[in-house]
Amino acid sequence: METIHLPKKLLLKNARLIDPAKKLDRTTSLLIENGKIAEIDSKMSGTKIWDLNGAIVCPGFFDLHVHLREPGFEDAETIRTGQEAAAAGGFSAVACMPNTKPALDHAGLIRWVIEQAASFPVAVYPVAAVTRERKSQELTDMMELHQAGAIAFSDDGAPVSSSELMRRALEYSRLTGAPIITHAEDLSLTGKGAMHESEVSTRLGLPGIPSLSEDVATVRDLMLAEYTGGRLHLAHVSTAGALEALEMSLKRGVKVTAEVTPHHLLLTDEAVVGYDTSTKMKPPLRSESDRKALWEGLSRRAITCIATDHAPHTCEDKDVPYDEAAFGALGMETALGLLWDRGVRAGLLAPGHLIELFCHGPRQAVGLPVPVIEAGGLVELTVFHPEETWTVDANQFYSKGRNCPFQGWELIGRPWGILKGDFWAGRVEPEF
Numbered sequence: 079m080e081t082i083h084l085p086k087k088l089l090l091k092n093a094r095l096i097d098p099a100k101k102l103d104r105t106t107s108l109l110i111e112n113g114k115i116a117e118i119d120s121k122m123s124g125t126k127i128w129d130l131n132g133a134i135v136c137p138g139f140f141d142l143h144v145h146l147r148e149p150g151f152e153d154a155e156t157i158r159t160g161q162e163a164a165a166a167g168g169f170s171a172v173a174c175m176p177n178t179k180p181a182l183d184h185a186g187l188i189r190w191v192i193e194q195a196a197s198f199p200v201a202v203y204p205v206a207a208v209t210r211e212r213k214s215q216e217l218t219d220m221m222e223l224h225q226a227g228a229i230a231f232s233d234d235g236a237p238v239s240s241s242e243l244m245r246r247a248l249e250y251s252r253l254t255g256a257p258i259i260t261h262a263e264d265l266s267l268t269g270k271g272a273m274h275e276s277e278v279s280t281r282l283g284l285p286g287i288p289s290l291s292e293d294v295a296t297v298r299d300l301m302l303a304e305y306t307g308g309r310l311h312l313a314h315v316s317t318a319g320a321l322e323a324l325e326m327s328l329k330r331g332v333k334v335t336a337e338v339t340p341h342h343l344l345l346t347d348e349a350v351v352g353y354d355t356s357t358k359m360k361p362p363l364r365s366e367s368d369r370k371a372l373w374e375g376l377s378r379r380a381i382t383c384i385a386t387d388h389a390p391h392t393c394e395d396k397d398v399p400y401d402e403a404a405f406g407a408l409g410m411e412t413a414l415g416l417l418w419d420r421g422v423r424a425g426l427l428a429p430g431h432l433i434e435l436f437c438h439g440p441r442q443a444v445g446l447p448v449p450v451i452e453a454g455g456l457v458e459l460t461v462f463h464p465e466e467t468w469t470v471d472a473n474q475f476y477s478k479g480r481n482c483p484f485q486g487w488e489l490i491g492r493p494w495g496i497l498k499g500d501f502w503a504g505r506v507e508p509e510f
């Protein structure tokens with residue numbers, strides 16, 4: 079993907095500007111100049127014009143949970159291909175998880191990731207490991223990692239199985255201000271499970287992962303967060319039980335935030351019936367009642383973030399029998415289209431709420447400033463067309479991965495790309 083340098087002055091015409099923080103939602107023009115928002119409702123003539131034909135322009139989306147696979151698994155994704163997938167999906171920034179090889183467990187690696195990402199407009203914020211090599215035996219140097227640029231800590235892909243280490247990590251989060259992102263899973267309950275434990279897993283003859291595996295671990299971490307006063311973020315909440323525990327903790331004033339993925343909002347264990355390994359992920363696709371509960375969690379605003387858990391894998395890791403396949407599904411290039419079509423167009427979410435879930439909630443969870451559409455503000459904008467019809471085809475993705483559980487879905491609403499500072503990056507060519 080080419081990065082396109084913007085003209086000094088560019089007038090975006092026929093743009094539907096939506097910024098819920100500014101109570102802004104109207105179709106007008108926006109002048110950007112030297113990487114800043116110069117004027118809303120601008121009538122400047124003599125400047126370069128890009129007619130957006132009703133595309134939505136909103137503060138840039140931030141994907142709080144992606145796997146960029148570099149260093150160590152460059153066959154599956156690199157920082158650059160992940161950034162391109164992000165731009166194509168409408169994300170101007172992402173937080174990358176530390177389950178690389180080596181794991182992101184020391185300051186030099188955190189700085190290296192940030193440097194690698196600097197040549198492309200999508201900002202990459204590394205999440206550092208909670209424990210060395212993510213082995214749940216010894217804490218990393220969290221203060222030093224935070225100073226090097228880690229915005230949060232997680233052993234994602236695996237839980238911090240030691241409650242004592244999780245307690246101490248949460249105590250450190252009070253000093254750094256950076257949350258501990260928990261991949262809540264009790265590995266002894268997961269066992270060799272390959273999908274959600276249910277009548278579907280019995281029918282398919284696949285070993286099950288019970289909801290309890292997530293519920294028990296979530297309750298433990300919520301209790302540790304309450305006891306320590308630390309900051310906790312729940313990654314990929316997938317069960318009604320974990321949601322109920324979250325809401326109880328929120329009522330008790332625990333400092334906790336939570337995310338949900340598009341696949342847990344839109345798919346259930348029934349999607350596994352064809353043994354498509356793209357439907358194999360952790361936590362697994364749950365039951366219809368869990369799926370419905372997650373939507374209620376969004377509408378009650380207990381869950382304030384949508385994050386993709388974008389997890390590319392090579393074909394070698396996925397073109398194997400279901401119970402041997404790697405866990406994980408792609409997410410960045412489909413998230414916005416899916417949630418616009420099946421969320422906003424289906425009447426489940428207001429457009430402004432969707433933008434908060436992709437932009438505001440994720441940044442607030444890790445304490446990053448939120449971009450705004452106002453004169454003088456820095457340009458960090460997502461552009462997508464709410465009426466563009468398309469069919470999901472993973473073969474056309476910028477990601478190296480092809481493990482997409484939504485292959486062939488027809489959607490209305492499609493990301494175009496991002497404006498960031500002086501640059502455009504995206505799947506469409508700007509016309510000015």
Ligand SMILES: [Zn+2]
Nearest residue numbers: 234235261313
């Ligand atoms: Zn995880």
